[in-house]
Amino acid sequence: MDTVDRRTVLATGALALAGAATQSASAEAQAGPKVIFPVGITTIPIVGETDVFPVRRIYCIGRNYAAHSREMGSDPTREPPFFFQKPTDAIQNVAIGTVGDHPYPSLTKNYHYEVELVAALKSGGTNIPTEAALEHVYGYALGLDMTRRDLQRAMGDEKKPWEIGKSFDRSAVLGPIHPVAKTGHFTKGAISLAVNNTVKQNSNLQNMIWSVAEQISKLSEAFELKAGDIIYSGTPENVGPVVKGDVLLCKLDGLPDMSIKIV
Numbered sequence: 001m002d003t004v005d006r007r008t009v010l011a012t013g014a015l016a017l018a019g020a021a022t023q024s025a026s027a028e029a030q031a032g033p034k035v036i037f038p039v040g041i042t043t044i045p046i047v048g049e050t051d052v053f054p055v056r057r058i059y060c061i062g063r064n065y066a067a068h069s070r071e072m073g074s075d076p077t078r079e080p081p082f083f084f085q086k087p088t089d090a091i092q093n094v095a096i097g098t099v100g101d102h103p104y105p106s107l108t109k110n111y112h113y114e115v116e117l118v119a120a121l122k123s124g125g126t127n128i129p130t131e132a133a134l135e136h137v138y139g140y141a142l143g144l145d146m147t148r149r150d151l152q153r154a155m156g157d158e159k160k161p162w163e164i165g166k167s168f169d170r171s172a173v174l175g176p177i178h179p180v181a182k183t184g185h186f187t188k189g190a191i192s193l194a195v196n197n198t199v200k201q202n203s204n205l206q207n208m209i210w211s212v213a214e215q216i217s218k219l220s221e222a223f224e225l226k227a228g229d230i231i232y233s234g235t236p237e238n239v240g241p242v243v244k245g246d247v248l249l250c251k252l253d254g255l256p257d258m259s260i261k262i263v
Helices: 002-031 066-071 130-136 149-157 212-222
Strands: 043-045 052-054 057-061 083-086 091-093 099-102 111-113 115-121 137-145 172-174 190-195 198-204 229-232 240-242 247-252 255-262
Touching: 043 091, 083 212, 091 099, 115 190, 115 212, 115 247, 130 137, 130 212, 137 229, 137 247, 137 255, 172 255, 212 229
Parallel strands: 057 229, 091 172, 099 255
Antiparallel strands: 043 052, 057 083, 111 240, 115 137, 115 229, 137 172, 190 198, 190 247, 247 255
16 A cells, blocks of 8 residues: 555656646747847827837838929839838837927038938738728828938939938827728828928928829839838928028928927
8 A cells, every 4th residue: 555655656646746847848949938138119199098009110102292202313204103211119109299309410511401201001912903992091290301402413423322310210200090980081282391480382282293092002013011110202392401490390281280499
């Protein structure tokens, strides 16, 4: 009886140890590898919500207003749409009713403003037809595509990529996102930018060469668009330089104003 009891105890103990080891291995397998350091997720506030919009990619369309295309030396009647990207951590959020401090960046002596409508996607796909494109839009924001123009032009002249002129810290300024359910879609409406109360850019969204729906469709031919993507939809003519101390005021019919001060 004693022998049986000892054997039973030993067997039971071995099974328990094996079970514990299996559970530990299973837990480790489920946990997977751990990151060696944390990397923050870029988010944008949503008007009227405590939740925030996570940003996956930032796309920007170039020369999407005919007059701006001409001032940049292109022919809008012949040029197909083209896009570039900014890193997600280039975003600078500006709260409604505030004037955000915007640092003048390094390396440039010709720093330009470009006011734009920004579309934020809740879903995506590939080869999205234009007529279905707006179904993927979650909301809109008012944005600034800030540009180190001298660096952009210098790299262009050398036939080199000009990310250094577009894709740098805080180069993607924008206000909070307004859900489509509250604003509807923006296909027309006055858009403007003033520097120190003097209007510099003044146009209408209906002057865009490629609409937001067409931009989404064209982008989806080259990339698989997904939830969290945002699209800067192009700037009107009369882009120009700013210096430290300048205050920029951006306006778009249907959205609150957005303002920054160059510091």
